[in-house]
Amino acid sequence: MESTRSFRLPPQVGQPTTTASMMSDVLVALLPALAMGVFFFGPRVLVLTALSVGSCMLFERLYRRLTGQSDTLRDLSACVTGLLLAMTLPPTAAYWAPVLGAAFAIVVVKQLYGGLGKNFMNPALAGRMLLATFPALMTSWSDPLDWVPLWGVDAVSAATPMSFLHGDALPPHTMGQLLLGHQGGCLGEVSAFMLLLGGLYLMLRRVISFRIPAAYLGTVALLTLISAPPEVSPPAWMAAQLLSGGLMLGAFFLATDPATSPVTPRGQLLFGVGCGLLTVLLRYYSSYPEGVGWAILTMNCCVWLLDRAGMPRRFGAAPLSVLREYRAQAKASLAEIKFIKPQLGSSHDGRAPGEAHLDQIRAMARPALCLTAFVVVTALAIQGVHQYTELSTAQAETQGHQDLLSQVMPQAVSRSEAPYRAPGALDIQMAFSETNELIGYCVEVQSQGFRGVITLDVGVDLNGQVTGVAVVDHQETAGVGTEAMTPAALQRYVGRSGSLQTSGANAVDAVAGATATSHAITVGVDRALAIVANLDTEDLVEYLDGEV
Amino acid sequence: VRNFFFGGIHPAFHKEHTQRKSIAPLELMPEQVVIPLSTDGADMALPAVRPGDRVQVGQPIALGQGLTDSVHASVSGRVVAIEARPHPWGGRVPAIVIQNDGQNTPWPHRPAPLEAKQVELELLLGRVREAGITDMGDGADATAETLRQAAGKIDTLIVNAAECEPYITADHRLLLEHGDEILRCSGILARCLKVEQAVLVTAGDKLNAVESLERLLSRRPSKVQLRTVRARYPLGAEKQIVQTVTGREIPLGKTALDVKCLVVNVATVYAIYQCLFEGLALTHRAVTVAGGAVAHPRNLWVPIGTPLRYLLEATGGLKEQPRLILTGGPMMGTPLKDLEAPVVKNTNALICLTGEENRQTTEESTCIRCGKCVTACPMHLIPVFISRAVRQNEPHRLPALHPEDCMECGCCSYSCPARIPLLELVRQGREILAKGGQR
Numbered sequence: 001m002e003s004t005r006s007f008r009l010p011p012q013v014g015q016p017t018t019t020a021s022m023m024s025d026v027l028v029a030l031l032p033a034l035a036m037g038v039f040f041f042g043p044r045v046l047v048l049t050a051l052s053v054g055s056c057m058l059f060e061r062l063y064r065r066l067t068g069q070s071d072t073l074r075d076l077s078a079c080v081t082g083l084l085l086a087m088t089l090p091p092t093a094a095y096w097a098p099v100l101g102a103a104f105a106i107v108v109v110k111q112l113y114g115g116l117g118k119n120f121m122n123p124a125l126a127g128r129m130l131l132a133t134f135p136a137l138m139t140s141w142s143d144p145l146d147w148v149p150l151w152g153v154d155a156v157s158a159a160t161p162m163s164f165l166h167g168d169a170l171p172p173h174t175m176g177q178l179l180l181g182h183q184g185g186c187l188g189e190v191s192a193f194m195l196l197l198g199g200l201y202l203m204l205r206r207v208i209s210f211r212i213p214a215a216y217l218g219t220v221a222l223l224t225l226i227s228a229p230p231e232v233s234p235p236a237w238m239a240a241q242l243l244s245g246g247l248m249l250g251a252f253f254l255a256t257d258p259a260t261s262p263v264t265p266r267g268q269l270l271f272g273v274g275c276g277l278l279t280v281l282l283r284y285y286s287s288y289p290e291g292v293g294w295a296i297l298t299m300n301c302c303v304w305l306l307d308r309a310g311m312p313r314r315f316g317a318a319p320l321s322v323l324r325e326y327r328a329q330a331k332a333s334l335a336e337i338k339f340i341k342p343q344l345g346s347s348h349d350g351r352a353p354g355e356a357h358l359d360q361i362r363a364m365a366r367p368a369l370c371l372t373a374f375v376v377v378t379a380l381a382i383q384g385v386h387q388y389t390e391l392s393t394a395q396a397e398t399q400g401h402q403d404l405l406s407q408v409m410p411q412a413v414s415r416s417e418a419p420y421r422a423p424g425a426l427d428i429q430m431a432f433s434e435t436n437e438l439i440g441y442c443v444e445v446q447s448q449g450f451r452g453v454i455t456l457d458v459g460v461d462l463n464g465q466v467t468g469v470a471v472v473d474h475q476e477t478a479g480v481g482t483e484a485m486t487p488a489a490l491q492r493y494v495g496r497s498g499s500l501q502t503s504g505a506n507a508v509d510a511v512a513g514a515t516a517t518s519h520a521i522t523v524g525v526d527r528a529l530a531i532v533a534n535l536d537t538e539d540l541v542e543y544l545d546g547e548v
Numbered sequence: 549v550r551n552f553f554f555g556g557i558h559p560a561f562h563k564e565h566t567q568r569k570s571i572a573p574l575e576l577m578p579e580q581v582v583i584p585l586s587t588d589g590a591d592m593a594l595p596a597v598r599p600g601d602r603v604q605v606g607q608p609i610a611l612g613q614g615l616t617d618s619v620h621a622s623v624s625g626r627v628v629a630i631e632a633r634p635h636p637w638g639g640r641v642p643a644i645v646i647q648n649d650g651q652n653t654p655w656p657h658r659p660a661p662l663e664a665k666q667v668e669l670e671l672l673l674g675r676v677r678e679a680g681i682t683d684m685g686d687g688a689d690a691t692a693e694t695l696r697q698a699a700g701k702i703d704t705l706i707v708n709a710a711e712c713e714p715y716i717t718a719d720h721r722l723l724l725e726h727g728d729e730i731l732r733c734s735g736i737l738a739r740c741l742k743v744e745q746a747v748l749v750t751a752g753d754k755l756n757a758v759e760s761l762e763r764l765l766s767r768r769p770s771k772v773q774l775r776t777v778r779a780r781y782p783l784g785a786e787k788q789i790v791q792t793v794t795g796r797e798i799p800l801g802k803t804a805l806d807v808k809c810l811v812v813n814v815a816t817v818y819a820i821y822q823c824l825f826e827g828l829a830l831t832h833r834a835v836t837v838a839g840g841a842v843a844h845p846r847n848l849w850v851p852i853g854t855p856l857r858y859l860l861e862a863t864g865g866l867k868e869q870p871r872l873i874l875t876g877g878p879m880m881g882t883p884l885k886d887l888e889a890p891v892v893k894n895t896n897a898l899i900c901l902t903g904e905e906n907r908q909t910t911e912e913s914t915c916i917r918c919g920k921c922v923t924a925c926p927m928h929l930i931p932v933f934i935s936r937a938v939r940q941n942e943p944h945r946l947p948a949l950h951p952e953d954c955m956e957c958g959c960c961s962y963s964c965p966a967r968i969p970l971l972e973l974v975r976q977g978r979e980i981l982a983k984g985g986q987r
Contacts (some may be wrong), residue, residue, distance in 0.1 A: 009972045011958030012878040012906055013559060013714065017965045019913050075913065117916040209923065263919035263932055312554075312928040315787070315953055316799025 017206070019116075022258075023076035025207045029198030030083050030253065036181045036191035041091035042147030045187045049086040052098035056082030059106040069115075077116045081105055084124035084253060087188020088246065088293070089131070091148045092140045101127035117259045121300045125254050129293050141184040160184040161244035166289035168229040170240055178243035189249040192242075199252030208256040211265060215272025216251040216279075217242060223280040247279065250292035260300040267303075267310025274299045274306075405431065408442055408459030408468035415442060422531045431459065440467060441532050447524035450516035451475045458493075458528035465497045469525055476517050484514040484521055493525050500526035551795035553788040555926040556780040557959045559714050559879070561753060562838070565845040567717040570725060571834045573849045574862050577648055581623050581853035582633045582890040583609065584643040588688035591616040595644060601627045606829045607655040608680070609644050617690045618680035621646055622831040622851035624653040634886040636856070636875040636895060643890070646853070658827045664732065667824060669699055669740045679823035681830045682893045685784070685813035686880065691820070698741055698810040705738050705746040706793050706804075709814035710777070710784035712751060713877025716897040718834040719814045721847050723750065723757040726818055728764055733821035734772045741810065746772045747793050748814075751779035781879060782957040786811050788926050800953050815896070835891060837863045839900035841870035850891050857887040859898050870900035878905075879958045913966045921960035921970055927953045931960035935973035943980050951977035 037045045060078040064071055072078070085101050105127030113119045141160050142148050161171035161183050173183050181191030189195070202208045221238050228237035241247070246254075255261060255275050262268050275295050282291020299306075313319065405415055412431035418441065420428050426444040433439045440461035446453050452475030459467040469490045476482055483489065489511050493500075501507045502519045510518035585592045593610035603609055603621040610619040625648045632640035659675065677692035685708060707730070711719040723730065731748070738746035750758055758776050765774060775793065782788055787798045789811055796807040804811050815833065822828040831852055838845035843864035850859065856875070860866065874881035875895050884898075921931040930949060937945040951974050960970035 009961070009969050010880060010956075011962050011971070012872055012874060012881065012883070012901060014962055014967060015557070015559070015965070018967070019916055019965050022916075022918070022965055077916075115914065117914045206920075209919070258916045258918040261917075261919075263917050263922050264930060265919075265923060268919070307933075311948075312922070312930070314950055315926075315928045316797040316802070 019077075020075050022207045023080050025202060025205050026080050026253070027076065027083060029201045029207075030087065030188070032194035032197055033181075033188050033191050033249070034083070034087065036194050037087070037091070037187035040144040040181055040190060041142060041187055042149075044148045044150050045086075045091055047150060048089055048091070048093060048095070048098055048187065049083065051095060052086035052089070052102055053079055053082030055099045055102040056085065056106050059103055060111070063107055063111045064115075067111075072116060075116060078106060081110070081124045081127075084122075084188075085127050087249060087253075088124065088128040088186050090141055090185075091187045092142050093131070097131050097134075101131050103127075104130045119259055120303065121297055122254055122257045122260045125293055125297055125300075129297060132293070143184060144182045144190065160289070161240065162283075162289035165240060165244060165283065168232075170232055170236060171244060173244075175239055175243070178240065183244060185244070186246060186249075189246040192244075192248045195248035195252055199248070202252065202256075208252070208258075209265075209268065211268040212256045212261055212272040212275075213251040215269045216255055216275045217247070219273045219276025220247060220280055223276065227280070227284070241280075241283070245283075245290045246292040250275070250279075250296055254292075255296050255299070260303060262303050262306040262310055264307055264310035264312060266312070267306040270306045270310060271299055271303065274302065404457055404470050404472070405442065405459075407470040408457050409440055409461070410468065411439055411461075412459075420535055422535065424527055425531050426455070428531070428535075438462070441535070443528040443531050444472065445524045445527045445531070447520045447527065449474060449476050449520040450481050450514075451477065454517070454520050454524065456521065456524040456528070458525050460529060460532040463497070464529065464533055465495055466493045466525060466529065469493045469521065471521075474517075476514075481514050481517040484511040484517040489518070490521075493521075496525070497529065500529065551792055552777075553783075553791045553926050554928060555924050555959060556782060556788070557924050557962050558779070559781055559962060561714045561779065563715065563717050563720070563753060566715070566836050566838050566847055567720055567754075569717075569721075569846040571718070571721045571847045571849045574851070574854065574858065576858065576861060577623065577650060577652075578851070578854045578858045579648055580628065580855070581646050581648060581851055582643045582855060582888075583619055583622065583646065583853035584633070584635055584641045584890065584892055585610050585619060586616060586641055587682050587893045588637070592642060593617070593619050595630050597627050597644065599627050599629050603627060603646060604653045604655040606658050606831055608678075608829070609646075612677070612680065612690065617682050617692070618678065618829075619644070620680050620829040620831050621655075622853050623648045624651050625649040634889040636884060636889040636892060637882050638885055643853075658829070661825050661827045664736060664825075667736050667740060672736075672740050672820075672824070675823050676820055679819070679829040680893075681816060681819045681823060683813060684815035684819060684833060684894050684896070686876070686894065688894055691812070691816055694810070694812075695737075695741065698805055700742055701805055701808065702741060702810045703744045703808045704794055704810070705734070705741060705743045706789055706809055706811045707734050707746065707748040707772070707814055707817055708784055708786075708789055708811050709748060709750045709754070709757075710789060711754070712779065712781040712784040713879050713881070713897070714781075715838040715899050716836045716877050717838075718836045718847055718896050720754045720757055722814060722818055722834055723754065724760060726821075727757065727761045729821045729825075730814060730817050731761065731764055731770055731772055733817050733824070735770045736824070737812070737817070737820070738771050743810075747775050748772055749775050749777060749783070749789055749793060751777055751783055753779040782926060782955075782959065785926070785955060785957060787955065800950075830893060833891070833893065833895070835859060835895055836897040836899075838897065839870065839873075840902035840905045841866050841868050841900035843867040852893055853890045855888050855890050856884065856898055859891070860887070860900070866900060868902060871903040871906045872901045874899045874901065879962065880956065912968055915966050915968060918965060920963040920965065924959040924963040926957060926959065927955055929953055929960075929974070931970040931974055934977045935968060935970050938973045938977045938980065946977050946981045949977070951975075951981055954978060 056078045057073055061073055082102060085105055086098055089097060105123035109121050109123040109126040110119045161173055164171040177183060179193045183190055199213055203210050221242060224238045224241040225234050228234040262271050278295035278298055279291045282294055405412055409431045411433060413434050415429045415431040418428045418430040424445060429442045430438055431440045431442055440459055443458050445458060446455050455473040457470045457472050461467050471485045492508055498506055500522055502522050508522050593612050593616050595610045597603060597609045604624045605621060607621045608618045609621050612618040623646060625646045628645045628647045630644050633643040635641040673692050673696050681691040683689050683691060709719050709723055734746050734748060761774055777783055777792055786804055790804050790807060790809045791797055794809060798804060798807055819830050832849055833852060834847055835850045836847050837859050846863055848859060848862055873884045875884055875898055876882055877897060878899055878901060915932060917932060925931060934949045934951045954974045956971060958971050964970055
């Protein structure tokens with residue numbers, strides 16, 4: 001009978017799902033969100049996706065071929081990585097970006113660790129975050145429905161909801177727009193609705209469990225609900241936080257990557273909660289508006305720990321028996337500690353009590369010293385870096401800017417970097433009123449004073465009139481040159497316009513005893529007026545943005 | 549509070565082929581029946597007949613000793629030989645071979661049927677022992693011994709009609725056709741064992757049987773409660789069914805008795821009914837013959853000892869070459885090596901799987917840590933970690949993973965999308981652990 005030859009170990013039946021079918025389910029689930037990306041950002045999205053998927057498959061094939069391993073294209077995992085990588089790119093990304101990301105994702109993150117299932121970080125996300133280290137590449141967003149051209153993408157930037165949320169304000173989008181994806185952002189993350197649909201499909205097909213997305217989104221929802229800024233209604237804040245940025249994509253597709261998430265049910269819940277916590281913290285306190293990517297990558301590194309923490313209770317063991325066992329063990333080991341009277345002097349075997357232990361410590365002293373030194377140096381380095389990026393320093397700086405602003409342009413409430421450059425100006429900033437209208441420019445200029453360079457901040461409104469002057473930095477003699485810098489002296493420039501002279505018509509009289517300094521200030525104000533008058537807002541457009 | 553067990557799987561149950569076919573007697577009686585002296589191949593009963601003796605249906609032909617039960621002739625005829633014959637669990641086991649004379653003459657000395665009121669514990673135990681009843685589910689323990697140990701110690705009697713293995717509908721048909729007898733016998737068992745509650749557990753895929761039982765219960769109230777649970781494998785396993793009914797977990801090395809429960813298979817209950825009220829010994833049982841390769845799948849009422857070949861003939865033979873023939877269900881059943889092996893007391897099914905159903909063609913691929921085996925394991929194990937510890941030869945990791953808790957239900961292997969033989973690896977892990985961490 002044939003069955004004697006071919007029977008295998010029980011069970012004799014298996015479920016129809018295979019690794020490849022799970023991967024193809026993920027691909028299917030991502031398609032609606034990708035279609036929305038194409039709808040909002042144009043065919044360039046398709047080109048980026050094709051490049052990303054194609055290069056992922058190519059690198060996978062090449063690596064496996066060159067290292068003489070079996071071909072693993074058929075399990076479709078490279079396809080999924082490629083598609084996920086593409087979906088986390090901005091639609092304006094350069095064409096080489098997905099190729100570089102794919103190389104890093106497939107070769108370094110996935111294959112060097114042994115291929116599918118053995119990588120400890122989500123390859124697509126790691127590739128994306130490598131690209132995020134090129135800020136200019138990954139920070140220009142385009143407006144939805146404003147199709148990005150296939151070639152020659154201008155460095156444009158539209159505000160994404162994340163940049164509003166980062167500034168503690170609700171984005172101007174309606175909930176419907178956020179849900180459907182009428183917002184700026186990465187090409188696959190914009191449509192929360194389609195991502196939800198895809199996530200639901202995956203859960204119904206049992207490719208992912210509900211635990212990670214539910215814990216992740218639940219944590220974010222709860223934290224944002226209780227920490228909304230005072231002027232924003234908490235539910236609206238929560239909804240905006242949930243629907244914008246990469247949260248949906250991350251919760252349903254990136255955090256649930258089986259290879260890089262815990263296998264134990266409790267571990268998966270902890271993983272989701274950790275992701276949510278880190279995401280909210282990063283969104284609130286980091287200098288970048290978005291934190292999903294880093295949150296998931298960080299939690300990926302904790303998976304081994306979460307798997308241990310999430311070990312299921314043994315069948316038949318009473319609840320909390322683990323804790324009880326642990327307590328009993330701790331008690332037993334504490335009971336072993338006994339205080340003995342130290343025997344001073346040499347004992348009979350010529351060794352003082354504890355000598356063996358000291359020997360042990362001495363042997364370990366060298367590596368311990370090295371380790372300590374290393375830790376100290378690292379800590380100092382981190383502290384040094386921290387000094388520069390310290391939050392309080394940044395806050396003090398912002399406060400200083402605000403004081404200066406009120407001095408040079410009392411009507412303005414905020415200002416931001418202007419996208420203009422002009423010769424002679426250190427810095428040009430646009431000043432905005434309470435209603436967010438442009439009311440003038442603040443120009444930082446320098447001129448030669450009596451003893452050194454004087455740096456001035458001059459406010460000029462849209463009519464070309466000076467609204468205020470502030471001295472930022474100088475080396476003039478106290479009590480002599482500084483006489484020209486008193487508020488009263490500087491007040492005399494307010495309302496002036498046109499070309500200022502040091503003498504004659506439209507002149508500002510020099511302060512007695514501080515003539516050279518007065519002249520320097522007048523020259524500086526005049527230069528600022530000239531710069532503002534010649535600002536060509538059509539030319540020299542160069543956008544600078546700090547967000548990633 | 550509704551109790552449930554963790555994990556489990558929902559395989560394709562394939563019960564639709566046989567669940568509407570009533571239990572039919574075998575048309576073509578076997579020329580010879582081969583009755584093994586032991587159901588599980590371990591403890592032997594002592595033969596009480598010699599080759600050449602004439603025997604009748606229900607006549608004891610081997611006497612039980614200790615935990616083994618007596619064996620009875622299932623056909624009338626002449627004893628041909630007492631020799632080692634193939635056993636469905638593999639190997640050869642001493643068996644009594646009876647040449648069938650086709651008369652089916654009943655044994656004249658069989659005990660008289662009892663009245664329900666007469667039945668007391670000692671009488672019950674005696675009759676059950678005489679009738680040679682063993683557990684007709686997956687175990688092979690002597691039922692009389694189990695009942696004796698349980699008497700007075702338990703508070704819950706669980707009649708197991710879950711039948712969670714795919715393809716098998718023999719218990720379903722028993723419930724449907726002999727529901728009244730089963731309910732009455734369950735009530736008597738509950739009374740004799742002095743339990744507080746008796747629960748008959750069925751699964752949601754036997755709704756017509758549940759309906760008919762409910763009708764019977766409404767007509768004649770009984771101590772027995774009916775509990776219908778959503779069909780899920782392995783609901784019928786002892787630990788899981790106890791957890792489902794009472795919420796109690798049976799720790800490793802303990803039995804259901806330690807948590808004050810007794811689980812009796814529904815086929816066993818029907819056999820007890822027959823022995824008490826019809827005076828019949830355990831000589832026949834219901835067997836499902838199913839699987840994609842069987843031409844006309846059906847349920848059969850088969851004399852114990854019938855070579856399995858006759859069962860296939862009774863179902864119209866095979867319509868295609870089976871890849872695998874099993875006794876028992878496809879999850880925990882035993883692959884058959886020889887169709888001459890007989891039906892034994894706990895053979896509940898003969899399943900012929902085609903290659904397509906068997907799904908053993910897909911090659912094993914790498915583990916992607918999907919965690920399906922963890923959520924499928926009803927014993928709270930982490931098969932993925934155990935298999936990794938075994939394959940990477942890290943026996944020091946095994947003690948914390950408790951592979952010894954495994955009850956071999958096969959849910960992990962079933963649910964693995966990479967087709968890793970997880971159950972086998974967990975078994976290896978248990979063996980390594982038993983040998984003290986040595987491979």
